[in-house]
Amino acid sequence: MPKHHLRPQGEFPSAGLIRRFAAMFYDFLLCAAMILVVGFAYQAMRIMVHGEERMRQLADAGALDGDPVLATLVFFSLFAFFAKFWTHTGQTLGMQVWGIRVQNKDGTAISLWQATLRFVVAIGSWLCLGLGFLWSLWDKEKRTWHDLYSESQVVQLPKGIHKK
Numbered sequence: 001m002p003k004h005h006l007r008p009q010g011e012f013p014s015a016g017l018i019r020r021f022a023a024m025f026y027d028f029l030l031c032a033a034m035i036l037v038v039g040f041a042y043q044a045m046r047i048m049v050h051g052e053e054r055m056r057q058l059a060d061a062g063a064l065d066g067d068p069v070l071a072t073l074v075f076f077s078l079f080a081f082f083a084k085f086w087t088h089t090g091q092t093l094g095m096q097v098w099g100i101r102v103q104n105k106d107g108t109a110i111s112l113w114q115a116t117l118r119f120v121v122a123i124g125s126w127l128c129l130g131l132g133f134l135w136s137l138w139d140k141e142k143r144t145w146h147d148l149y150s151e152s153q154v155v156q157l158p159k160g161i162h163k164k
Helices: 017-050 052-060 068-088 093-098 112-127 131-137 145-150
Strands: 100-103 153-156
Touching (some): 017 052, 017 068, 068 112, 093 100
16 A cells, blocks of 8 residues: 655654643543543443343442453554554644644655554553653654654644644
8 A cells, every 4th residue: 555645745853752742641631532432332232232230230249340342442442543543644633733743754654554563662651651752852863662663753843734
């Protein structure tokens, strides 16, 4: 599948850590809302299948705690959210607000494989107490672990053109 060039095109500076964290906070709020919707829909389906009384019994017995199916649905929903934005426009909604974009060095959109690597390694970065993100403070190109592993970069777009 041919890569598509993202707009605007050009050479842009690497995005700083503060701007990345600000975009992540926006996306965190969106993801929290999405998790609530996914969880509600999943529980509504379970009530339709098992009945409200049986679900109450299971809840009282603690059988609904740590549901692996719900965890899997949430994981794949979050991945789909990020992968869709990263592979098509290079920007999640939070990234659009803060004028940053993920791309390949040649200005093309990242592939689904790169999005998968970014997503998984970013989780690992958080699990290492954010060290993967803080890495950008020492890297001369301001790259995080997920930038390095996915061979992508996050750039800061000029003001006024990132909202088009």
